[in-house]
Amino acid sequence: SASLFTAIEMAPRDPILGITEGFNADQNPGKTNLGVGVYYDDNGKVPLLECVQKAEALLIEKLAPRTYLPIEGLAAYDKAVQELVFGADSAVVQEKRAITVQAIGGTGALKLGADFLKRFSADNTQVWISDPSWENHRALFESAGFTVNNYPYYDPATRGVNFSGMLDALKSMPSGSVVLLHACCHNPTGADLSDAEWTQVIDVVTQRGLVPFLDMAYQGFGDGIEADGQVVRRFTEAGGPVFVSNSFSKSFSLYGERVGALSIVAASKEEAGRVLSQLKRVVRTNYSNPPIHGGQVVATALASPELRKLWEEELAGMRVRIREMRHLLVKKLKEQAPGHDFDFVTKQRGMFSYSGLTKAQVERLRDEFSIYAVDTGRICVAALNTKNIDNVVAAIVKVL
Numbered sequence: 001s002a003s004l005f006t007a008i009e010m011a012p013r014d015p016i017l018g019i020t021e022g023f024n025a026d027q028n029p030g031k032t033n034l035g036v037g038v039y040y041d042d043n044g045k046v047p048l049l050e051c052v053q054k055a056e057a058l059l060i061e062k063l064a065p066r067t068y069l070p071i072e073g074l075a076a077y078d079k080a081v082q083e084l085v086f087g088a089d090s091a092v093v094q095e096k097r098a099i100t101v102q103a104i105g106g107t108g109a110l111k112l113g114a115d116f117l118k119r120f121s122a123d124n125t126q127v128w129i130s131d132p133s134w135e136n137h138r139a140l141f142e143s144a145g146f147t148v149n150n151y152p153y154y155d156p157a158t159r160g161v162n163f164s165g166m167l168d169a170l171k172s173m174p175s176g177s178v179v180l181l182h183a184c185c186h187n188p189t190g191a192d193l194s195d196a197e198w199t200q201v202i203d204v205v206t207q208r209g210l211v212p213f214l215d216m217a218y219q220g221f222g223d224g225i226e227a228d229g230q231v232v233r234r235f236t237e238a239g240g241p242v243f244v245s246n247s248f249s250k251s252f253s254l255y256g257e258r259v260g261a262l263s264i265v266a267a268s269k270e271e272a273g274r275v276l277s278q279l280k281r282v283v284r285t286n287y288s289n290p291p292i293h294g295g296q297v298v299a300t301a302l303a304s305p306e307l308r309k310l311w312e313e314e315l316a317g318m319r320v321r322i323r324e325m326r327h328l329l330v331k332k333l334k335e336q337a338p339g340h341d342f343d344f345v346t347k348q349r350g351m352f353s354y355s356g357l358t359k360a361q362v363e364r365l366r367d368e369f370s371i372y373a374v375d376t377g378r379i380c381v382a383a384l385n386t387k388n389i390d391n392v393v394a395a396i397v398k399v400l
């Protein structure tokens with residue numbers, strides 16, 4: 001007889017995780033996975049940062065009991081996040097206008113923000129994300145009950161941003177619309193706005209009363225921690241509400257610990273207090289309070305001058321290695337496929353590159369060479385290393 005589950009259909013596979021499943025099943029010892037969203041070191045391993053090891057050693061020494069954290073998370077963590085994201089000397093921090101809650105990774109931060117916005121924005125409020133965007137943005141906001149639209153972003157002709165298209169779209173959004181923006185290192189394209197373009201975006205967002213939701217999953221992978229935080233700071237200086245989701249999955253290589261945060265900037269300390277009280281209800285009715293370990297590791301590392309310095313060095317090491325791989329890839333492609341221009345790859349920022357490879361080329365890379373990339377042509381430059389790059393280049397040259 002029919003049960004609750006009889007008529008349930010199989011959900012579509014996650015496109016990116018599906019690539020990894022295919023990769024894992026591939027028997028070719030020379031296989032390469034460029035479809036991931038993870039930083040690998042030159043040996044193809046996910047690093048365990050030294051600053052994390054040292055912070056964990058300090059924590060183990062303390063042998064602390066595992067009580068519940070407050071609903072908003074570890075106070076030292078939330079404070080450290082605010083200083084990192086907004087700057088310790090910033091007006092929003094000094095005036096206590098920003099509130100921060102520890103979240104289950106950047107994904108959890110986005111979902112908290114989405115749920116909060118759904119509860120408190122006007123009923124007809126819609127959300128706008130870039131075309132294309134991180135593949136989970138749409139689903140997260142839709143699952144919170146929003147209609148999600150795209151604003152123009154990537155221009156395949158220039159391999160950069162269709163800035164006039166983006167600006168026109170912003171100018172036509174109803175006041176109160178939620179605009180999701182990538183604070184740095186756009187995923188999946190690697191194409192970011194210039195400072196001058198951000199100035200125009202901030203002007204339009206402010207003038208039209210749009211609600212900016214800045215997703216910062218790659219702080220430190222563009223030009224550095226401070227430089228990458230500038231967009232967030234400029235939005236907060238423009239006034240108006242600002243939402244910021246940030247993640248330490250990549251910057252601390254703490255993926256599975258699920259360490260992120262949601263910060264909201266309000267007009268006053270008093271307003272911020274009310275916002276926090278309601279945001280805590282969203283947390284309480286979802287998972288009550290966040291896990292301890294990852295937040296403690298990050299808080300410990302950021303609070304210790306020695307570990308903080310070590311983290312900055314290790315993060316710079318990741319940033320520089322990715323940049324070197326971009327240059328090496330372009331150099332080798334130039335030598336072996338002189339008719340093709342790949343210079344744009346060195347201008348892209350963060351872990352990813354929209355390589356320009358077509359779906360058919362991606363399929364050939366997979367079927368003939370066991371090299372896995374996303375159908376859109378997105379490759380993870382952080383998965384390239386000095387050992388696999390020759391193989392990857394040789395294969396790309398064959399499918400061009």
Ligand code: PLP
Binds near residue numbers: 037104215
């Ligand atoms: N936002 C963007 C743009 C991302 O690329 C990612 C992760 O890939 C996230 C958010 C989610 O981060 P987390 O893994 O910390 O949930």
